[in-house]
Amino acid sequence: MATYSLKTPIREEDIRVLRVGDILYLSGVIVTARDAAHRRIIEYLRAGKLLPVSLKGGVIYHCGPVVARRDGTWEVLSAGPTTSTRLELYESEVVEKTGVKLIIGKGGMGPKTAEACSKHGAVYAIFTGGAAVLAAQAIRRVISVEWLDLGIPEALWILEVENFGPLIVAIDTTGRNYIEEVMKKAEEKLKFFGVSLWPAVRYT
Amino acid sequence: MIEAIERAAVEAIERAVIYIPPDVKAALIKAYQEEENDVARAQLKSILDNIELAEKTMRPVCQDTGTITFYVDVGYEFPGVRYIRDSLINSVRVATQKIPLRPNSVHPFKNVNTGDNTGRYVPQIYWELVPGDSLKFTVVPKGGGSGYPTVLRMVPPGRGFDALREVVLDAVYRAGAMPCPPTIVGVGVGGGIDTAIFIAKKAATLRKIGTLNEDPELAVLEGELAKAINELGIGVMGLGGKTTVLAVHLDYSHRHPASYPVAVVFQCWASRRATAIVKPSGDFQVIQ
Numbered sequence: 454m455a456t457y458s459l460k461t462p463i464r465e466e467d468i469r470v471l472r473v474g475d476i477l478y479l480s481g482v483i484v485t486a487r488d489a490a491h492r493r494i495i496e497y498l499r500a501g502k503l504l505p506v507s508l509k510g511g512v513i514y515h516c517g518p519v520v521a522r523r524d525g526t527w528e529v530l531s532a533g534p535t536t537s538t539r540l541e542l543y544e545s546e547v548v549e550k551t552g553v554k555l556i557i558g559k560g561g562m563g564p565k566t567a568e569a570c571s572k573h574g575a576v577y578a579i580f581t582g583g584a585a586v587l588a589a590q591a592i593r594r595v596i597s598v599e600w601l602d603l604g605i606p607e608a609l610w611i612l613e614v615e616n617f618g619p620l621i622v623a624i625d626t627t628g629r630n631y632i633e634e635v636m637k638k639a640e641e642k643l644k645f646f647g648v649s650l651w652p653a654v655r656y657t
Numbered sequence: 658m659i660e661a662i663e664r665a666a667v668e669a670i671e672r673a674v675i676y677i678p679p680d681v682k683a684a685l686i687k688a689y690q691e692e693e694n695d696v697a698r699a700q701l702k703s704i705l706d707n708i709e710l711a712e713k714t715m716r717p718v719c720q721d722t723g724t725i726t727f728y729v730d731v732g733y734e735f736p737g738v739r740y741i742r743d744s745l746i747n748s749v750r751v752a753t754q755k756i757p758l759r760p761n762s763v764h765p766f767k768n769v770n771t772g773d774n775t776g777r778y779v780p781q782i783y784w785e786l787v788p789g790d791s792l793k794f795t796v797v798p799k800g801g802g803s804g805y806p807t808v809l810r811m812v813p814p815g816r817g818f819d820a821l822r823e824v825v826l827d828a829v830y831r832a833g834a835m836p837c838p839p840t841i842v843g844v845g846v847g848g849g850i851d852t853a854i855f856i857a858k859k860a861a862t863l864r865k866i867g868t869l870n871e872d873p874e875l876a877v878l879e880g881e882l883a884k885a886i887n888e889l890g891i892g893v894m895g896l897g898g899k900t901t902v903l904a905v906h907l908d909y910s911h912r913h914p915a916s917y918p919v920a921v922v923f924q925c926w927a928s929r930r931a932t933a934i935v936k937p938s939g940d941f942q943v944i945q
């Protein structure tokens with residue numbers, strides 16, 4: 454468990470040394486994106502349209518913030534992560550086509566994202582779910598906001614952060630997936646308890 | 658009276674979204690003190706730091722300020738009965754602007770957000786008539802992350818009790834890291850399907866951690882379930898460690914002989930609630 458400070462734009466070689474369980478503090482620019490924004494990013498990428506903000510060497514944060522507008526400027530009051538699991542549908546394509554290097558969220562992501570991470574040199578890191586004021590503290594300012602027509606939580610908020618963390622690396626470029634490993638152990642325990650799983654509930 | 662109810666409700670919403678109630682805070686501190694896994698400890702530390710920071714800066718403790726449910730006890734003799742509904746709904750609009758809250762009310766087909774946290778059946782309001790002349794309501798803002806993995810299963814009545822344990826463990830396993838563990842798991846057993854969900858949600862959100870189930874057998878079962886869940890080792894944010902649940906709260910309803918509903922409702926660590934009591938004079942008090 455090593456601790457790293459990262460600055461955007463992030464280089465691939467700085468990502469490839471990271472391992473699950475490492476702690477990161479991030480400075481630079483992050484872009485929030487939830488379900489609707491991911492859907493639109495994919496639309497743009499497939500249509501060959503330019504995104505309103507470049508994600509090359511960049512950071513996507515799964516987050517829908519609480520914001521206030523004071524004297525004509527936006528202020529982020531509260532900005533913890535949202536559940537990343539839902540974004541498994543889109544993220545591998547986003548990683549492949551945009552050159553994003555760090556994805557931050559909570560709840561974990563699946564094998565498609567893990568594969569894209571190892572192939573294209575990106576990691577997925579966890580920020581403590583619900584620790585929204587702690588996150589907001591690290592946000593220096595709102596650089597801009599795009600796609601506000603999607604609503605405040607779903608818009609792309611382009612934020613400058615300083616020492617945003619602690620972030621825990623949960624998917625690294627070697628194919629390890631921290632939460633999946635924890636869940637594997639939980640599954641073995643269930644078997645040990647003699648509990649059989651019920652018919653699947655689909656979350657993605 | 659309109660104004661008093663509305664002010665009480667706005668204050669209750671504000672208190673709820675900023676301050677984590679004392680019982681929940683104590684349970685989180687205990688989890689932190691007992692944790693031996695470094696990663697889990699670091700996560701609990703972030704949670705506790707965040708709670709403190711929210712109090713200090715008076716900002717919502719989590720950005721998902723949820724959708725709001727009011728559990729209302731109306732005294733038969735309360736003088737302002739006719740104003741309650743509109744005042745509560747309006748208080749949500751006011752609080753959304755004032756605090757502010759994140760707008761979380763979206764039309765399911767048109768995908769349009771109303772922007773003020775109200776809408777069809779939103780906020781949810783549940784009514785009870787009680788003796789007395791005052792009005793009491795508890796506001797529960799509940800986030801989407803802990804709503805997502807909700808489970809309702811109709812289990813074969815012949816397997817009822819065994820199946821209950823299975824359904825709960827299965828639900829916790831599938832929920833994994835999604836509902837921001839450590840969670841409080843509410844389990845509603847029996848009833849009609851709506852009753853099962855209703856009592857499970859109340860058990861998860863309203864009952865204080867550390868209170869004992871009135872039924873001694875169920876109290877034992879709650880402890881056993883909590884122990885089994887924590888042994889799964891999912892831990893804080895799905896990163897392992899000792900505490901996956903802070904508590905399991907069970908409630909039941911009599912059921913139809915041919916059906917055995919089991920509902921599992923999750924409340925994330927950011928368990929938010931505040932209660933307002935409004936007197937006939939219009940004086941009010943907000944407690945947590």
Ligand code: SF4
Nearest residue numbers: 583719800802837925
């Ligand atoms: S599950 Fe709870 S703590 Fe986590 S983001 Fe949602 S509301 Fe916040």
